[in-house]
Amino acid sequence: xxxxxxxxxxxxxxxxxxxxxxxxxxxxxxxxxxxxxxxxxxxxxxxxxxxxxxxxxxxxxxxxxxxxxxxxxxxxxxxxxxxxxxxxxxxxxxxxxxxxxxxxxxxxxxxxx
Amino acid sequence: xxxxxxxxxxxxxxxxxxxxxxxxxxxxxxxxxxxxxxxxxxxxxxxxxxxxxxxxxxxxxxxxxxxxxxxxxxxxxxxxxxxxxxxxxxxxxxxxxxxxxxxxxxxxxxxxxx
Numbered sequence: 054x055x056x057x058x059x060x061x062x063x064x065x066x067x068x069x070x071x072x073x074x075x076x077x078x079x080x081x082x083x084x085x086x087x088x089x090x091x092x093x094x095x096x097x098x099x100x101x102x103x104x105x106x107x108x109x110x111x112x113x114x115x116x117x118x119x120x121x122x123x124x125x126x127x128x129x130x131x132x133x134x135x136x137x138x139x140x141x142x143x144x145x146x147x148x149x150x151x152x153x154x155x156x157x158x159x160x161x162x163x164x165x166x
Numbered sequence: 167x168x169x170x171x172x173x174x175x176x177x178x179x180x181x182x183x184x185x186x187x188x189x190x191x192x193x194x195x196x197x198x199x200x201x202x203x204x205x206x207x208x209x210x211x212x213x214x215x216x217x218x219x220x221x222x223x224x225x226x227x228x229x230x231x232x233x234x235x236x237x238x239x240x241x242x243x244x245x246x247x248x249x250x251x252x253x254x255x256x257x258x259x260x261x262x263x264x265x266x267x268x269x270x271x272x273x274x275x276x277x278x279x280x
Contacts, residue, residue: 087269095274096209151216152197153222154224155211158206158208
């Protein structure tokens with residue numbers, strides 16, 4: 054059974070801190086890994102990773118994938134209160150010719166002023 | 167404006183009363199999907215569709231049906247809802263999840279089954 058595990062499940066930091074969120078996975082036919090941010094509404098896309106070792110970056114957020122060790126990390130530097138959200142990791146796998154997504158349970162990040 | 171719409175946004179119903187949650191996208195996307203989100207369990211895929219007339223079960227398909235007769239619409243049908251289907255439901259669409267880097271989510275439907 055495909056599995057995506059995120060850690061920690063929750064995290065409380067102060068503004069300005071740097072945080073690292075983890076996502077490990079076990080899937081039979083890996084295609085890609087996705088990161089989303091979810092505030093009090095629908096998830097919004099952050100990154101898609103398909104190749105090991107290539108960092109994706111957007112402002113203070115960055116992410117990298119390790120396909121050998123089967124994990125990804127999401128880094129947020131100089132955190133702001135607006136970064137408070139649940140961060141979701143999802144893995145796309147191929148099953149019977151179709152593409153299926155499996156999500157982790159998310160990491161709830163709280164950034165205090 | 168590119169968007170995924172879901173209706174209704176909120177629904178309270180009773181056990182056994184058939185209901186349909188509609189989902190429509192205006193981006194000509196091939197891939198559409200339904201998820202449910204429950205506290206502590208994250209997002210779980212119910213059904214997905216790679217294209218018209220092609221649907222596949224996700225991780226939690228029991229108690230749900232879907233159809234994909236047109237590219238833009240992907241309704242979720244609960245033939246006989248039960249209280250354990252009380253949840254927040256999201257519809258999403260993309261070209262394909264791995265071909266494109268953006269999956270668009272609808273605003274969500276909060277369903278309560280009494």
